[in-house]
Amino acid sequence: MNTLDEPLAPTAAIAVIGAGLAGSRCATALRRHGHQGRVLLIGDEPVGAYERPALSKQYLAGTRDAAELSVAGTSTDALAAAGVDVRLGAAATRLADGVIELDDGELVEVGATVLATGAAPRRLPCAPLGARVHELRNLADATRLKASLAPGQHLVIIGSGFVGSEVASTVRAAGVRVTLLEAAPIPLATRIGHVAGHWLARRWRSAGIELRCGVNVERVEPHPDGSCVQIDLAGAEPLIADHVLVAVGTAASDALFHAAWPGHGTVGAGIPVDAHGRTPVPGVWAVGDVSCRASASGASLRAEHWTDAAVNAERLARVLTGAALLPAPAAYAWSDQFGVRIQVAGRVGGDLPHQIEHDGPETLLVRYLRESGDLAGMLAIGFPADIARCRTQLAS
Numbered sequence: 596m597n598t599l600d601e602p603l604a605p606t607a608a609i610a611v612i613g614a615g616l617a618g619s620r621c622a623t624a625l626r627r628h629g630h631q632g633r634v635l636l637i638g639d640e641p642v643g644a645y646e647r648p649a650l651s652k653q654y655l656a657g658t659r660d661a662a663e664l665s666v667a668g669t670s671t672d673a674l675a676a677a678g679v680d681v682r683l684g685a686a687a688t689r690l691a692d693g694v695i696e697l698d699d700g701e702l703v704e705v706g707a708t709v710l711a712t713g714a715a716p717r718r719l720p721c722a723p724l725g726a727r728v729h730e731l732r733n734l735a736d737a738t739r740l741k742a743s744l745a746p747g748q749h750l751v752i753i754g755s756g757f758v759g760s761e762v763a764s765t766v767r768a769a770g771v772r773v774t775l776l777e778a779a780p781i782p783l784a785t786r787i788g789h790v791a792g793h794w795l796a797r798r799w800r801s802a803g804i805e806l807r808c809g810v811n812v813e814r815v816e817p818h819p820d821g822s823c824v825q826i827d828l829a830g831a832e833p834l835i836a837d838h839v840l841v842a843v844g845t846a847a848s849d850a851l852f853h854a855a856w857p858g859h860g861t862v863g864a865g866i867p868v869d870a871h872g873r874t875p876v877p878g879v880w881a882v883g884d885v886s887c888r889a890s891a892s893g894a895s896l897r898a899e900h901w902t903d904a905a906v907n908a909e910r911l912a913r914v915l916t917g918a919a920l921l922p923a924p925a926a927y928a929w930s931d932q933f934g935v936r937i938q939v940a941g942r943v944g945g946d947l948p949h950q951i952e953h954d955g956p957e958t959l960l961v962r963y964l965r966e967s968g969d970l971a972g973m974l975a976i977g978f979p980a981d982i983a984r985c986r987t988q989l990a991s
């Protein structure tokens with residue numbers, strides 16, 4: 596990993612690439628912790644950081660508009676007031692030691708680079724995007740999806756992960772008919788365990804979602820007259836839908852890093868970092884969804900969750916400025932859907948031994964254990980105090 600164990604020189608110019616949650620929070624925290632050199636935040640979207648989790652929930656439902664999603668303290672005015680230079684609508688296209696090239700040809704000289712470029716939806720070659728075939732990562736995607744759907748229409752969602760199932764929840768409540776296609780036998784089981792997977796499958800079906808597991812999509816093709824889309828399935832009758840959402844996970848937006856410094860893993864799998872956000876390249880750090888973080892157990896994980904991005908951005912700014920470090924937090928994620936909040940802390944699912952503490956129609960509490968019998972993590976629906984205690988216990 597990065598050999599630079601000392602904090603950066605306080606006057607070093609730092610470029611933070613990616614003006615989403617992690618990048619913006621890191622840039623402002625650098626100033627808050629006393630960094631004196633230039634802090635330049637570069638973002639390819641036309642707007643500053645916004646609450647991406649709301650895209651599949653309140654924004655799609657129409658209960659919050661775009662202006663209400665701005666992340667506190669990250670508007671261009673707030674960043675300028677904090678002493679952060681901002682370039683929005685500008686993509687970094689090439690990295691080299693100490694130089695960043697932007698898409699307008701500008702070269703920026705820096706002493707350190709923080710990569711916070713997030714992730715992008717995985718695409719399916721058999722389902723090219725188009726007027727009726729969507730993906731959901733940013734405000735533009737959400738605006739297009741929202742404008743496309745109307746009550747009574749049929750939406751087929753490929754992939755029943757958090758984004759797919761949250762969209763299913765939101766649009767079902769608005770009167771859209773939803774078919775949710777999942778290749779695995781139990782939805783979300785690899786992410787949050789089979790107990791929660793079964794629980795959610797029951798909840799979705801009782802809310803009127805047509806959930807089909809063990810299904811492989813062979814082809815998604817818009818009708819020649821543009822009126823609908825046909826979804827061909829392996830070994831089953833084709834489906835006809837008004838729109839399709841492809842929600843089959845994400846790939847890290849790490850191509851810049853791997854092009855500049857090959858040999859540190861696979862494009863899309865994330866930028867390898869240690870617990871402090873250091874990459875193997877001196878002077879380069881990564882944080883948020885783009886980073887693949889080494890854990891104490893030696894396993895690497897690309898967390899793709901809001902709280903992890905925020906907490907690790909703050910921790911990275913402290914590392915870079917030499918400020919006191921906070922204790923490493925336990926991984927944490929939530930998902931709001933079908934009238935409940937799913938909360939996950941620490942490690943859950945997989946082969947970990949588990950105890951089902953509560954399993955009711957509206958609530959679920961599953962505790963996951965290490966081989967030693969110590970707590971590894973918890974999955975909870977309707978038990979916020981237990982999750983809070985679990986997070987505290989795991990952090991310490």
Ligand SMILES: Cc1cc2nc3c(=O)[nH]c(=O)nc-3n(C[C@H](O)[C@H](O)[C@H](O)COP(=O)(O)OP(=O)(O)OC[C@H]3O[C@@H](n4cnc5c(N)ncnc54)[C@H](O)[C@@H]3O)c2cc1C
Pocket residue numbers: 612613614615616617618637638639640646647648649650651685686687688711712713714731732733758848851882883884885898899900901902904927928929930931
């Ligand atoms: C629809 C949706 C719902 C979600 N719901 C939840 C939830 O309920 N709970 C939860 O915990 N998490 C949720 N998440 C995940 C959460 O939003 C992310 O973990 C978080 O946004 C990660 O922040 P980030 O800053 O790392 O990446 P991002 O927010 O993706 O920001 C990265 C930014 O970098 C920009 N960028 C990329 N490449 C370049 C480049 N070359 N030059 C300049 N800029 C670049 C991108 O355009 C983007 O603006 C959700 C995500 C989505 C998409």
